[in-house]
Amino acid sequence: MNKTIILASHGNLANGMLSAVEMILGSVADIYAFGLEQYETPQAIYEQVECIDNDLLLVICDLKGGSVYNQLVQMGKRDNVCIISGMNLGMILELALTQLNGNCREAVKSIVENSKDGVELFDYEKALSDNEKEEDSLW
Secondary structure (H helix, E strand, O other), X not given: OOEEEEEEEOOOHHHHHHHHHHHHHOOOOOEEEEEHHHHOOHHHHHHHHHOOOOOEEEEEEXXXXXXXXXXXXXXXXXXXXXXXXXXXXXXXXXXHHOOOOOOHHHHHXXXXXXXXXXXXXXXXXXXXXXXXXXXHHXX
């Protein structure tokens, strides 16, 4: 199944994410970035994205309920479009690298859930304590 990933955001976040993806994976033909810095209105982004046709469109927005998301969510009525909010690099990389076949909505849902595991508050005291326990167990 051919897929296209659309990154859509306020400002230049989408372009920055695309730059990071390309730094890690190299040039990726089917990922496009649309930010309000270049397109000025969410409607202008919608008009560009609406013209893109593929077996599957994964539209990843920066912020649920934001103006870009609210405009693009209209595309969610199409069977071949998945709208995702909460853009993060780990999720984009996994979506880019995963072959999606069969029930792709379930696979996308699983990837979104997996990406949540990468969001956490680092606890220095716990990490220090865990490290000391590991060192103790070695002897």
